[in-house]
Amino acid sequence: MPPRQPSDSSKGKAGVSDVYASMRASILRGEIAPGTRINIDAVSRELGVSQTPVREVLQRLEGDNLVVYSPGRGYSTTPLLDLPALRALFEFRLLVEPWAARSAAVDRLANPAAALEKELSAFRAIMEVGGELRQDLVAHDTRFHDSILAAAGNPVVRHAFAQTHCHLHTFRLYPADIDGAITVAEHSAVRDAISACLPDQAEQAMAEHIRNSFYRFSQAFEGAEDLPPLEDSGPPRRHIVD
Amino acid sequence: MPPRQPSDSSKGKAGVSDVYASMRASILRGEIAPGTRINIDAVSRELGVSQTPVREVLQRLEGDNLVVYSPGRGYSTTPLLDLPALRALFEFRLLVEPWAARSAAVDRLANPAAALEKELSAFRAIMEVGGELRQDLVAHDTRFHDSILAAAGNPVVRHAFAQTHCHLHTFRLYPADIDGAITVAEHSAVRDAISACLPDQAEQAMAEHIRNSFYRFSQAFEGAEDLPPLEDSGPPRRHIVD
DNA sequence: TTATATAAATTCATATAGGAATTGCGCACG
DNA sequence: CGTGCGCAATTCCTATATGAATTTATATAA
Structure with a gap:
């Protein structure tokens, strides 16, 4: 049984780009608060996608210096620029x-x-x-x-x-x-x-x-x-x- | 039942770092040839790990400009510097x-x-x-x-x-x-x-x-x-x- | 009252599986 | 003989599940 429409988005394909844009906007708007740990499955459940694309987005955001990765502790938002x-x-x-x-x-x-x-x-x-x-x-x-x-x-x-x-x-x-x-x-x-x-x-x-x-x-x-x-x-x- | 020894490495944990080092060394030695598409499951089978860490490593290698990503076509090695x-x-x-x-x-x-x-x-x-x-x-x-x-x-x-x-x-x-x-x-x-x-x-x-x-x-x-x-x-x- | 140890729960990381898109090849037609 | 189309096979991409590590909360002892 194919899982039809994993989310209520218009296109059947959720897309990583949407997740990336959404998370980046959330961080930039300060909704996550600088220095906070990011829960992967919470984000995945909130956005209606799986954990795999969320991890991929977090790795891309790490390249943008918006999140940092600690081995075994996951990802956190970077603090604001001093x-x-x-x-x-x-x-x-x-x-x-x-x-x-x-x-x-x-x-x-x-x-x-x-x-x-x-x-x-x-x-x-x-x-x-x-x-x-x-x-x-x-x-x-x-x-x-x-x-x-x-x-x-x-x-x-x-x-x-x-x-x-x-x-x-x-x-x-x-x-x-x-x-x-x-x-x-x-x-x-x-x-x-x-x-x-x-x-x-x-x-x-x-x-x-x-x-x-x-x-x-x-x-x-x-x-x-x-x-x-x-x-x-x-x-x-x-x-x-x- | 824990999957014992997914590869014959010394440590039981394969680790992403080993995969990263191995793939980077392969590209630098020219074993993959510049401009060639990289088959994910071939690499995963060769290294004895799953496809997930291979994808993660490829994303990190994309940041190093050693591979490029085409949507729907996967990853390829970048050509040599002209x-x-x-x-x-x-x-x-x-x-x-x-x-x-x-x-x-x-x-x-x-x-x-x-x-x-x-x-x-x-x-x-x-x-x-x-x-x-x-x-x-x-x-x-x-x-x-x-x-x-x-x-x-x-x-x-x-x-x-x-x-x-x-x-x-x-x-x-x-x-x-x-x-x-x-x-x-x-x-x-x-x-x-x-x-x-x-x-x-x-x-x-x-x-x-x-x-x-x-x-x-x-x-x-x-x-x-x-x-x-x-x-x-x-x-x-x-x-x-x- | 505080500190420590234990246990439970949450969460990260990887493995596995299945659906979707693209590529290559063979065949028919002009 | 060249070209367009359709089918099959491979491969990518996402989803789900499971094992391992860490964190937290609670209970007990000092």
């Missing part, structure tokens, strides 16, 4: 993304200016109508930066950047609404420099954007604990910032 | 590792000079006796570079570098024996600069080492097709190399 982790993440971005912006500005054939402008226009249109801005801002920011990384022409760098899932983690860290206007302005500056094929200016604009973004996100840490968080925890490796 | 892929990999290393060497040289507290010297001495001792040098050279190179990355103090950068599995792929690309003396000499130069806390010199030595390593590996491409492989495939993004 300030040093946020610093490390943005230092990596500062290492990679200005280089990518410079590379994208130099190469005329693969210049992503058109795609960037299209992305910016679309988000400006969304900003006009308002409503659920945070989701759209994250999506726009992800696509904008990925376009530049893609234009840089190095698949290894692009993959390494994508694997950090920086937008995913910063979004998880700061679920409050952010003013998208500042982001759009800084993105426009980056786009202008890339469109004009000015490598130095593009590199500088991107570095400035990342620094400002770090300051904005670090201010979200317990109100306004200390204003300049780059100075108190940083060893002398300053040459990247300068 | 010259553009090797270029992209070493451009990423050139972006990250000189920065790490500089950072490791600046910070006196976490200076990895002692560990690096210990690693070098151990490998020099192995070189004396000879035999199976390639395996040991790869292991030494992996540990040496990871020590510097770890000393740089940025877990995100270290993880991104580790996820590239550069040693794994270059080793897969070039199974022939390489002279370890040159590598040891260049490593020693890097160590000296880090030990002396000379950031500029450490950065330069590391960049030089990576460039030379790329030239060595690129020469392994079909004998000596064309000597300067940096010129024929590269768009103008030259600022990294210079």
